[in-house]
Amino acid sequence: MNDSQKPRNLTVDGWPANRPTSSVSESDRAAGIEVTGNFSRFSQRNDMFNRSRWDDVVDGSKAKSFFRSHTRPKPRRGDGFQQRDFALRNASWVVADTYANRGMKEGRREGFLDPLEPFFPVAEMRPEAVAPEVMSRQIKRIAKLFGADLVGICEYDERWSYADRFDFQNKGTRPNELPPGLVHCIVLGYQMDKTLVDAYPSALASTAAGKEYSHEAGSLMQISQYIRNLGFEALANMNDTALAIPYAVKAGLGEYGRNQMAITEEFGPRVRFSKIFTDLPLAHDAPKRFGVTEFCEICRRCAESCPPQAIPTGPPSEHGPNRSAISGVVKWTADCEKCFDYWVKLSSDCGICMRVCPYNKDFSRPIFRLYRRLMGTRLRGLMLRLDKALGFGARRKPKDWWDDAEAAGE
Amino acid sequence: MNDSQKPRNLTVDGWPANRPTSSVSESDRAAGIEVTGNFSRFSQRNDMFNRSRWDDVVDGSKAKSFFRSHTRPKPRRGDGFQQRDFALRNASWVVADTYANRGMKEGRREGFLDPLEPFFPVAEMRPEAVAPEVMSRQIKRIAKLFGADLVGICEYDERWSYADRFDFQNKGTRPNELPPGLVHCIVLGYQMDKTLVDAYPSALASTAAGKEYSHEAGSLMQISQYIRNLGFEALANMNDTALAIPYAVKAGLGEYGRNQMAITEEFGPRVRFSKIFTDLPLAHDAPKRFGVTEFCEICRRCAESCPPQAIPTGPPSEHGPNRSAISGVVKWTADCEKCFDYWVKLSSDCGICMRVCPYNKDFSRPIFRLYRRLMGTRLRGLMLRLDKALGFGARRKPKDWWDDAEAAGE
Numbered sequence: 027m028n029d030s031q032k033p034r035n036l037t038v039d040g041w042p043a044n045r046p047t048s049s050v051s052e053s054d055r056a057a058g059i060e061v062t063g064n065f066s067r068f069s070q071r072n073d074m075f076n077r078s079r080w081d082d083v084v085d086g087s088k089a090k091s092f093f094r095s096h097t098r099p100k101p102r103r104g105d106g107f108q109q110r111d112f113a114l115r116n117a118s119w120v121v122a123d124t125y126a127n128r129g130m131k132e133g134r135r136e137g138f139l140d141p142l143e144p145f146f147p148v149a150e151m152r153p154e155a156v157a158p159e160v161m162s163r164q165i166k167r168i169a170k171l172f173g174a175d176l177v178g179i180c181e182y183d184e185r186w187s188y189a190d191r192f193d194f195q196n197k198g199t200r201p202n203e204l205p206p207g208l209v210h211c212i213v214l215g216y217q218m219d220k221t222l223v224d225a226y227p228s229a230l231a232s233t234a235a236g237k238e239y240s241h242e243a244g245s246l247m248q249i250s251q252y253i254r255n256l257g258f259e260a261l262a263n264m265n266d267t268a269l270a271i272p273y274a275v276k277a278g279l280g281e282y283g284r285n286q287m288a289i290t291e292e293f294g295p296r297v298r299f300s301k302i303f304t305d306l307p308l309a310h311d312a313p314k315r316f317g318v319t320e321f322c323e324i325c326r327r328c329a330e331s332c333p334p335q336a337i338p339t340g341p342p343s344e345h346g347p348n349r350s351a352i353s354g355v356v357k358w359t360a361d362c363e364k365c366f367d368y369w370v371k372l373s374s375d376c377g378i379c380m381r382v383c384p385y386n387k388d389f390s391r392p393i394f395r396l397y398r399r400l401m402g403t404r405l406r407g408l409m410l411r412l413d414k415a416l417g418f419g420a421r422r423k424p425k426d427w428w429d430d431a432e433a434a435g436e
Numbered sequence: 437m438n439d440s441q442k443p444r445n446l447t448v449d450g451w452p453a454n455r456p457t458s459s460v461s462e463s464d465r466a467a468g469i470e471v472t473g474n475f476s477r478f479s480q481r482n483d484m485f486n487r488s489r490w491d492d493v494v495d496g497s498k499a500k501s502f503f504r505s506h507t508r509p510k511p512r513r514g515d516g517f518q519q520r521d522f523a524l525r526n527a528s529w530v531v532a533d534t535y536a537n538r539g540m541k542e543g544r545r546e547g548f549l550d551p552l553e554p555f556f557p558v559a560e561m562r563p564e565a566v567a568p569e570v571m572s573r574q575i576k577r578i579a580k581l582f583g584a585d586l587v588g589i590c591e592y593d594e595r596w597s598y599a600d601r602f603d604f605q606n607k608g609t610r611p612n613e614l615p616p617g618l619v620h621c622i623v624l625g626y627q628m629d630k631t632l633v634d635a636y637p638s639a640l641a642s643t644a645a646g647k648e649y650s651h652e653a654g655s656l657m658q659i660s661q662y663i664r665n666l667g668f669e670a671l672a673n674m675n676d677t678a679l680a681i682p683y684a685v686k687a688g689l690g691e692y693g694r695n696q697m698a699i700t701e702e703f704g705p706r707v708r709f710s711k712i713f714t715d716l717p718l719a720h721d722a723p724k725r726f727g728v729t730e731f732c733e734i735c736r737r738c739a740e741s742c743p744p745q746a747i748p749t750g751p752p753s754e755h756g757p758n759r760s761a762i763s764g765v766v767k768w769t770a771d772c773e774k775c776f777d778y779w780v781k782l783s784s785d786c787g788i789c790m791r792v793c794p795y796n797k798d799f800s801r802p803i804f805r806l807y808r809r810l811m812g813t814r815l816r817g818l819m820l821r822l823d824k825a826l827g828f829g830a831r832r833k834p835k836d837w838w839d840d841a842e843a844a845g846e
Binding site: 097101108109110112113114116117118120121123124125128145146149151152153160163164166167168170171172219233237240241244247248249251252255256257428431432433434 | 507511518519520522523524526527528530531533534535538555556559561562563570573574576577578580581582629643647650651654657658659661662665666667838841842843844
């Protein structure tokens with residue numbers, strides 16, 4: 027008896043009841059997620075951005091100048107940090123900023139500390155019932171229509187919700203309460219521009235991040251509104267509310283890598299993730315493995331290329347280096363204090379670990395799809411040496427990006 | 437002496453002074469624009485949407501139900517007008533709605549009656565001067581990075597600015613004042629989804645419009661912010677402030693067609709246009725002709741397919757059928773009263789004239805690029821007969837779109 031033939035419980039309006047979730051341990055195993063008895067949920071107050079506002083361990087005044095560079099940049103002579111670079115980066119953020127700032131007076135910071143506020147409320151009526159498998163396919167198509175590059179669906183998992191939200195007004199915490207019954211998670215992936223990512227570290231390259239934050243904010247507003255217009259609840263969240271990476275892995279969008287990112291088959295590490303929690307009956311995807319774990323075990327390119335040496339060179343561990351790491355999850359965990367300190371020095375985020383990753387390739391080209399396949403075989407050691415020998419992952423000069431941009435605009 | 441060798445006047449900070457505009461009559465001729473002595477600027481109060489709020493000629497209560505369908509739709513049984521269709525269409529608008537609604541209390545309606553409000557003010561300093569030709573190429577590349585599908589640049593032209601703005605609070609007019617010195621116009625084109633447009637008329641198809649309104653709003657915020665971050669003024673406008681079509685034609689993005697649209701080489705009529713007025717020194721594009729005028733002269737497909745017969749079958753004329761037409765411009769002019777009345781009946785915009793246009797083809801396919809080329813030759817009569825014989829322009833069933841969407845989501 028295949029899955030679609032199983033009898034379903036139907037709710038009063040004819041929609042199938044949301045099915046009980048599968049065994050967590052089984053689903054964890056398939057995703058390569060290992061949680062120990064030391065597990066506790068992560069408090070958003072311990073996120074580095076938030077710590078810079080209350081924790082004396084972080085140099086608050088320097089952090090302030092990092093944040094200020096996004097509104098009043100101080101360009102310098104170096105290539106990639108001139109006025110045009112900051113001009114482009116700061117422009118890329120403005121849609122995300124629009125949503126982040128609109129509720130500031132009411133104590134909200136949408137997309138960072140709080141979910142995106144719905145535009146219209148949940149419709150009072152629902153259309154005729156649709157099977158979860160069918161609805162999942164429709165939602166994926168519609169998410170792509172509204173700009174998502176990748177879409178996967180898995181079950182909601184309380185473990186990845188923040189233990190509490192950071193309160194930016196009093197520097198303390200607020201409860202992270204979600205409406206009940208949102209048992210599914212739609213995970214959305216947004217590709218970051220390769221031509222920009224290849225110029226990390228620079229204010230120019232950082233445009234790749236800002237552009238997708240803005241892209242996501244608008245796209246999530248639309249996708250979640252579609253669900254609400256069908257008469258179901260949908261909570262659209264970006265960096266707020268819950269961790270994104272475990273969901274991306276569970277929903278089959280990527281495998282966890284040494285650089286702390288979900289490495290996708292389509293775009294490697296060059297993806298930003300968002301989530302929508304919903305009670306719309308949906309079928310789930312399974313985690314997908316294509317050899318990333320095994321490759322990362324032998325590859326230390328990200329760790330070796332990290333100027334502040336924030337990325338571990340050793341095996342996965344359940345112990346993080348400081349309070350900005352979740353505890354009780356066996357994984358590669360970066361030292362976020364060192365990482366953020368470097369961002370502050372640059373007045374820009376740093377994505378060297380994304381740029382140098384051997385999975386940062388243009389997989390629309392058949393040669394790189396073959397390359398990726400070989401990286402997932404026992405030839406991985408050879409592939410790693412080859413990757414270095416061929417000079418992949420080298421920084422592209424920001425000036426070259428501008429010169430190419432001019433040529434492309436002709 | 438070519439253009440880039442000409443001596444330039446430089447402003448105090450080293451940036452080239454904005455050059456005097458070329459002869460209007462010469463530039464009009466190249467664009468196929470003919471303005472007569474009866475010309476007067478169009479008052480935004482006479483736009484059909486605005487007339488529905490003050491003019492007794494328009495049935496206000498029916499118009500209200502049209503607007504209300506965008507917030508509280510009343511789905512019906514017909515294919516393309518069910519809950520899922522309205523759900524998708526109304527979701528597609530929410531980013532444009534976010535910007536349109538945020539200043540309502542202060543009497544603004546951004547993107548419709550007022551330009552988009554800047555996020556950050558104009559930077560106090562400017563980077564090193566860049567030649568207008570170089571800057572135009574950079575701006576085009578950056579506009580595309582931020583989502584525009586087409587970009588052209590021409591001079592600002594006061595004739596296309598509304599004589600005044602509609603005041604939605606007192607139903608009267610407000611002055612349409614622009615900051616001085618914004619002598620250039622960057623014209624942005626956003627492709628509408630062909631799979632949706634082909635399902636016009638339907639609430640589903642109307643998603644193609646809402647999606648691009650939302651897309652434009654975010655994209656314009658980013659592009660105009662980039663210019664402000666370089667220390668120049670940039671006024672981003674959508675349907676507000678000025679007519680878009682003459683700018684699209686002047687900037688070389690398309691040719692004017694019988695269906696009142698700028699027909700582009702890349703996407704035919706399936707494009708929405710926005711503009712950014714700026715004092716950033718820029719080089720201009722020239723209008724481009726590829727045979728549209730001559731084709732539209734013999735083709736009446738849009739006029740014949742229009743249920744309320746709102747599109748003229750005769751030659752261009754300087755006289756419009758009612759106050760919703762600009763006066764003193766020799767062109768094909770639709771009867772907007774009949775057109776809007778039909779929209780109201782549908783509870784949805786209608787794009788039949790876009791769907792049936794023989795230029796509504798997928799020009800990414802070489803066969804259709806050849807087809808388009810032949811449409812621009814003396815074989816146009818034959819091509820028109822061929823187009824009908826092959827059944828192009830037929831309405832795609834909304835149900836088929838949904839079925840395909842499911843298949844695509846697999």
